Each structure stands twice: as structure tokens, then as C-alpha cells.
Amino acid sequence: MLSIKNVSKKYSNNFTALSNFNMELEGGVIGLLGANGAGKSTLMKMIATVSKPSEGVITWNGQDIHKNGDELRHDLGYLPQSFGVFPNLTAVEFLKYMAALKGLNMKKAKNRINELIDLLNLSDAANRSIGNYSGGMRQRIGIAQALLNDPKILIVDEPTIGLDPNERMNFRNLINSLSKDKIIILSTHIVSDVESSAEKIVLMNKGKLICFCKNEELLNSLEGNVWECIAGESELEDIKDKYITGNIIRRNEGMVVRVISENKPASNAVKLKPTLEDAYIYYTSGKRGENIG
Ligand SMILES: Nc1ncnc2c1ncn2[C@@H]1O[C@H](COP(=O)(O)OP(=O)(O)OP(=O)(O)O)[C@@H](O)[C@H]1O
Numbered sequence: 686m687l688s689i690k691n692v693s694k695k696y697s698n699n700f701t702a703l704s705n706f707n708m709e710l711e712g713g714v715i716g717l718l719g720a721n722g723a724g725k726s727t728l729m730k731m732i733a734t735v736s737k738p739s740e741g742v743i744t745w746n747g748q749d750i751h752k753n754g755d756e757l758r759h760d761l762g763y764l765p766q767s768f769g770v771f772p773n774l775t776a777v778e779f780l781k782y783m784a785a786l787k788g789l790n791m792k793k794a795k796n797r798i799n800e801l802i803d804l805l806n807l808s809d810a811a812n813r814s815i816g817n818y819s820g821g822m823r824q825r826i827g828i829a830q831a832l833l834n835d836p837k838i839l840i841v842d843e844p845t846i847g848l849d850p851n852e853r854m855n856f857r858n859l860i861n862s863l864s865k866d867k868i869i870i871l872s873t874h875i876v877s878d879v880e881s882s883a884e885k886i887v888l889m890n891k892g893k894l895i896c897f898c899k900n901e902e903l904l905n906s907l908e909g910n911v912w913e914c915i916a917g918e919s920e921l922e923d924i925k926d927k928y929i930t931g932n933i934i935r936r937n938e939g940m941v942v943r944v945i946s947e948n949k950p951a952s953n954a955v956k957l958k959p960t961l962e963d964a965y966i967y968y969t970s971g972k973r974g975e976n977i978g
């Protein structure tokens with residue numbers, strides 16, 4: 686079990702990137718959602734023990750990981766947001782190198798490497814230098830190295846960046862196939878990456894935890910507050926000023942705009958079922974509180 690208690694992070698320039706986080710994680714996929722600068726990577730780095738909290742404690746099976754991180758590091762797989770690779774090594778060479786650094790049994794590691802290369806669709810490129818890989822292929826190598834030790838806790842910071850739609854789907858399926866006996870913490874801006882797989886969502890904004898709850902709870906909190914209305918150009922500006930808006934699509938009948946509001950935003954507005962994207966937009970919007978309590 687991973688426990689985060691009263692954790693804050695103030696960087697050396699006195700900037701507070703995370704304030705007073707509290708969470709207990711036992712298993713399954715946890716999706717971290719938040720805008721640029723929300724503090725997702727800051728939180729992940731502290732859990733991965735590459736950065737220390739300014740206040741509070743993080744424990745793994747009862748051990749303070751910043752006093753004794755050996756057990757956590759043994760159980761950890763981590764894909765940092767900016768992941769550097771050695772361009773002259775092939776995928777196989779790089780994964781062998783990482784396996785050696787992780788202190789894995791090399792005989793077992795070789796089988797695992799073959800398995801992962803296959804799982805991440807890198808077989809054709811396995812013996813080519815990583816320096817010649819596309820961005821998405823490099824990202825998949827990053828995911829593979831995080832899985833080398835079959836980690837009990839997997840932290841992946843924006844793992845789907847640069848992946849094409851097929852590879853994103855493969856990644857989601859891979860995560861779903863792993864999730865039973867692990868804690869998987871995944872950050873993303875792409876709501877659909879976590880919509881189907883995450884058991885719990887951590888929604889963050891400007892270093893604050895907005896909610897740590899089940900997907901459904903988040904959707905229920907917006908039930909009855911998501912609308913679609915049709916507006917002319919001038920009405921649209923008015924709606925955008927007054928309300929939190931989502932997608933706006935031009936159709937023959939006018940501009941079709943998605944609005945999140947407690948009150949009916951226009952006489953022609955019809956209610957829609959909330960999606961996780963609505964929740965993300967609503968809870969991370971600077972306008973929140975102006976229209977909905
Ligand atoms: N080393 C640092 N020194 C000072 N401020 C930092 C440092 N690292 C991050 N920050 C600041 O802390 C805040 C949170 O950064 P963080 O990287 O955790 O955000 P994030 O949610 O991961 O964003 P993104 O979606 O862009 O990856 C940002 O305002 C960032 O500028």
C-alpha cells in the first residue's frame with residue numbers, strides 16, 4: 686500500500702508546486718489528470734524517490750520511502766516525462782543495460798526483454814539503434830524499461846505522448862492487462878487514456894488535489910449540468926463569456942456549443958450525459974465557482 690500524507694513540495698525558488706496532498710493507494714490504475722503545471726510530475730517524482738517532499742511523508746508498506754527507499758525502488762517501474770535514451774544502443778542492448786542497472790537476473794531478463802519487445806510491437810526494430818527511432822517508438826522503449834522488473838508499482842508520466850492512435854489503444858490494453866495486482870499511476874492530458882482503464886481519478890489544479898475519486902463519482906457530480914445549445918456568432922461570444930464551454934462545432938443551424946452550467950444556458954439548451962472530459966474542463970477551469978457553486 687502506498688500512502689501519501691500531508692505532502693507538499695516547495696521548489697528552491699520558493700514556488701509551491703504541490704500543497705497538502707493526502708491519498709492512500711492500494712491497487713489498480715490511478716489516472717492523474719491536470720493542466721500543464723498542475724503538479725503531476727512533481728508528485729510522481731516524489732513517489733519515485735527522485736525528489737523529496739518539503740513536508741509530509743510517503744510510505745510504501747509502512748516504510749517512509751524518503752528515509753528507506755530500497756523496498757519501493759525494488760518494486761518500482763518508472764517512466765519519467767522526459768526520458769533520455771542512449772542513441773547508439775539497439776532496443777535489446779538498451780533494455781539489457783537497464784536490466785543490469787536494476788540488478789535483475791540476466792537469464793530471466795533476456796526472456797522478459799523478448800516478451801516486452803513483442804508486447805510493445807518493437808520486434809521489427811529490436812536490433813536497430815534507438816537514435817533512429819521515431820518519437821513514438823522511443824516512448825515505447827521507455828514503457829518497456831519501466832516494465833522490466835514486473836513492478837508492483839508502476840509510475841508512467843505521460844506515457845502516450847507521441848503514440849499514434851493504434852499504439853495508444855495497444856498501450857491502454859497493455860495497462861488493462863497488467864492492472865490486477867499492481868498500483869499503476871498514469872498521468873495524461875488525454876482524458877480518453879484513463880476514461881476506460883482508471884479505477885480512480887486524481888484531478889489536480891495548480892498544485893491542489895481537487896478530487897481523488899472513482900470515475901463515476903466525478904461524472905455524477907456533473908449530472909444535470911452539461912448542456913448543448915445552438916447559438917449564432919454573437920450569442921456564442923456571450924455564452925463563452927458567461928459559462929464554462931467545451932467543444933464548439935459549426936453546423937448549418939449555427940454553432941453547436943457544449944456548456945457546463947448549473948443553470949440552463951439558453952432557451953434551446955438540452956441536457957447531455959457528462960463525460961470525463963467535461964469534468965476535467967469544469968474542475969480545472971478558472972471560471973469555476975462563477976456559475977456553479
Ligand atoms: N525544479 C523546479 N523548480 C521550480 N519550479 C518547478 C520545478 N519543477 C517544476 N516546477 C514548477 O512546478 C509546477 C508543477 O510542475 P509539474 O512539472 O509537476 O507539472 P505537471 O502537472 O507535470 O505539468 P505538465 O502537464 O506540463 O507535465 C510548475 O509550475 C512548474 O513550473
Ligand SMILES: [Mg+2]
Nearest residue numbers: 725726766842
Ligand atoms: Mg508533467
